[in-house]
Amino acid sequence: MASVRTRFAPSATGALHVGGVRTALFSYLFARHFGGRFVLRIEDTDRQRSTQAWVDEIVGALQWLRIEWDEGPFFQTQRMDLYRETIERLLDKGLAYRCTCTPDELEAKRKVAMQGGGSLGYDRHCRPGFGPGPIAGRPAAIRFAVPTEGEAVIDDLVKERVVFRYADVDDFVIARSDGWPTYNLVVTVDDAAMEISHVIRGDDLLPSTPKQIALYQALDAPVPSFAHLPQVLGVDRARLSKRHAATAVTSYRELGYYPDALVNFLARLGWSHGDQEVFSRTELIHAFSLQNVGKSAGVFNLEKLDWLNFQYLKARTPEELASDLRPFMASRGIVVPGDDAWLAKMAGTLRERAKTLGELTDMAGFYLADD
Numbered sequence: 001m002a003s004v005r006t007r008f009a010p011s012a013t014g015a016l017h018v019g020g021v022r023t024a025l026f027s028y029l030f031a032r033h034f035g036g037r038f039v040l041r042i043e044d045t046d047r048q049r050s051t052q053a054w055v056d057e058i059v060g061a062l063q064w065l066r067i068e069w070d071e072g073p074f075f076q077t078q079r080m081d082l083y084r085e086t087i088e089r090l091l092d093k094g095l096a097y098r099c100t101c102t103p104d105e106l107e108a109k110r111k112v113a114m115q116g117g118g119s120l121g122y123d124r125h126c127r128p129g130f131g132p133g134p135i136a137g138r139p140a141a142i143r144f145a146v147p148t149e150g151e152a153v154i155d156d157l158v159k160e161r162v163v164f165r166y167a168d169v170d171d172f173v174i175a176r177s178d179g180w181p182t183y184n185l186v187v188t189v190d191d192a193a194m195e196i197s198h199v200i201r202g203d204d205l206l207p208s209t210p211k212q213i214a215l216y217q218a219l220d221a222p223v224p225s226f227a228h229l230p231q232v233l234g235v236d237r238a239r240l241s242k243r244h245a246a247t248a249v250t251s252y253r254e255l256g257y258y259p260d261a262l263v264n265f266l267a268r269l270g271w272s273h274g275d276q277e278v279f280s281r282t283e284l285i286h287a288f289s290l291q292n293v294g295k296s297a298g299v300f301n302l303e304k305l306d307w308l309n310f311q312y313l314k315a316r317t318p319e320e321l322a323s324d325l326r327p328f329m330a331s332r333g334i335v336v337p338g339d340d341a342w343l344a345k346m347a348g349t350l351r352e353r354a355k356t357l358g359e360l361t362d363m364a365g366f367y368l369a370d371d
């Protein structure tokens with residue numbers, strides 16, 4: 001395949017979750033499989049909610065799992081000039097326009113439309129040739145002029161063909177009245193500038209894809225291929241939440257799971273390769289393909305993760321276990337008396353009964369208390 005470039009674009013507004021890291025893993029595996037490049041881009045334009053602490057946590061979690069990027073991390077807040085220039089260009093070409101409708105006015109129209117059964121979308125009041133136009137002196141947001149006819153056709157690599165009529169797509173805001181650009185603008189500008197060939201992301205973003213396709217076309221940029229991944233669900237098929245299992249990746253580190261076991265588990269969340277369950281990294285890169293990603297949601301089964309982690313734990317020699325355990329125990333504030341030989345002997349005795357380093361540590365407490 002000609003120069004594959006994928007990206008992972010997490011928002012810096014919270015911990016890296018199981019679903020998010022699965023997206024990162026699939027993007028990484030796809031790039032590696034085709035000898036392409038994998039880009040990390042931090043979406044930090046939400047000024048209220050983005051923090052450096054979340055950036056550090058996301059980057060740390062990816063490093064722990066050895067999901068290695070070739071370029072970045074790039075930060076969108078450092079790319080504002082590019083977004084502003086693009087918005088100006090769209091305005092100059094008449095593909096975007098200033099809108100002075102206030103939130104209150106929009107809300108009032110929406111209420112009327114809801115009662116009368118009319119369209120809830122923006123009525124194009126400010127679009128040249130469609131309404132009375134903007135009101136001078138008011139602060140203006142910028143809206144994109146979505147084509148009034150035609151279709152955005154997505155030949156999604158997971159969902160297959162999805163078609164959206166442009167007539168159903170609103171003239172969306174690309175810059176707020178304070179000049180700050182919005183998600184659909186920045187994601188498209190960046191994916192185009194970074195020459196992303198395959199956008200692999202969660203299917204919660206599918207509704208925004210026709211807007212982005214219209215933007216690519218307005219910018220005369222090639223439209224990438226898309227692969228929208230089904231969500232990750234709990235065993236009861238409800239959206240995965242803390243009720244089912246820890247959702248933050250870092251929790252699994254704290255519980256004493258092996259990063260390779262977690263990667264192996266995440267890879268199998270929605271992707272399959274015959275009956276094989278245990279994969280080395282090299283095998284994953286070799287076998288991974290989007291064709292074998294299922295259309296239905298991946299189910300997060302904690303028992304399966306425990307089983308996999310046990311396979312990785314069992315494959316360690318007692319000496320290796322000792323060197324895994326010492327820093328893990330130290331992270332829990334446990335100072336191990338004696339040398340690694342003692343630790344290896346203890347780990348060798350207990351390991352058939354433990355599924356994680358955390359469980360092994362809990363069991364070792366008995367020996368430690370006994371000194």
Ligand code: GLU
Pocket residue numbers: 009010011043187200201202205
């Ligand atoms: N930053 C977006 C999110 O975390 C993802 C953007 C994208 O993949 O297009 O939901």
